[in-house]
Amino acid sequence: AQSVTQLDSHVSVSEGTPVLLRCNYSSSYSPSLFWYVQHPNKGLQLLLKYTSAATLVKGINGFEAEFKKSETSFHLTKPSAHMSDAAEYFCVVSLPSGGSYIPTFGRGTSLIVHP
Amino acid sequence: DADVTQTPRNRITKTGKRIMLECSQTKGHDRMYWYRQDPGLGLQLIYYSFDVKDINKGEISDGYSVSRQAQAKFSLSLESAIPNQTALYFCATSEGLAGGPAPDTQYFGPGTRLTVL
Numbered sequence: 001a002q003s004v005t006q007l008d009s010h011v012s013v014s015e016g017t018p019v020l021l022r023c024n025y026s027s028s029y030s031p032s033l034f035w036y037v038q039h040p041n042k043g044l045q046l047l048l049k050y051t052s053a054a055t056l057v058k059g060i061n062g063f064e065a066e067f068k069k070s071e072t073s074f075h076l077t078k079p080s081a082h083m084s085d086a087a088e089y090f091c092v093v094s095l096p097s098g099g100s101y102i103p104t105f106g107r108g109t110s111l112i113v114h115p
Numbered sequence: 116d117a118d119v120t121q122t123p124r125n126r127i128t129k130t131g132k133r134i135m136l137e138c139s140q141t142k143g144h145d146r147m148y149w150y151r152q153d154p155g156l157g158l159q160l161i162y163y164s165f166d167v168k169d170i171n172k173g174e175i176s177d178g179y180s181v182s183r184q185a186q187a188k189f190s191l192s193l194e195s196a197i198p199n200q201t202a203l204y205f206c207a208t209s210e211g212l213a214g215g216p217a218p219d220t221q222y223f224g225p226g227t228r229l230t231v232l
Contacts, residue, residue: 006157
């Protein structure tokens with residue numbers, strides 16, 4: 001079975017401090033991995049994706065993620081949080097299933113940014 | 116104009132009523148998806164369609180049906196709504212690669228908030 005686990009349901013940081021949102025996956029295959037962000041009362045927007053190229057992936061708004069196969073992880077980081085980063089973040093793994101790739105979402109991590 | 120639109124944006128209905136949620140896209144993508152979002156559960160896939168003639172059940176299809184009227188339109192129906200179908204519903208599209216499957220970026224609509232009383 002394939003799955004994706006976001007290790008924290010909530011992460012709270014102060015503005016200007018680093019952000020770390022953790023994601024682990026389980027799979028027998030080499031996955032494609034995505035991070036999406038959902039701001040309040042909005043749809044989801046792609047932050048970044050990994051599709052077997054460089055293991056360190058840079059995304060929008062200063063976010064980046066590193067694919068570590070040995071740890072089956074794809075953690076999202078940002079050096080300095082901004083108030084506008086407060087949102088829900090979803091890790092998504094896309095794995096082959098019956099000849100297609102079906103995305104599976106983690107349960108989400110709510111990022112809270114304090115002034 | 117938004118690339119993926121959903122109507123209605125909000126709907127309150129009663130148990131037992133039939134409800135249709137509509138999704139339209141101008142991105143020209145073949146693949147379309149319906150998800151529901153419940154607090155703390157992430158997004159769960161209800162149905163997906165890789166082209167007009169292809170409809171597939173997702174992980175939580177019971178109580179739902181879909182119709183792919185055209186490449187650009189994908190509707191979700193609740194034949195007889197029940198309170199535990201109260202949720203935020205999202206439509207999404209993705210491009211795919213010609214001739215084969217691909218793990219590609221999804222583009223989401225703004226969501227429909229459905230309340231079943």
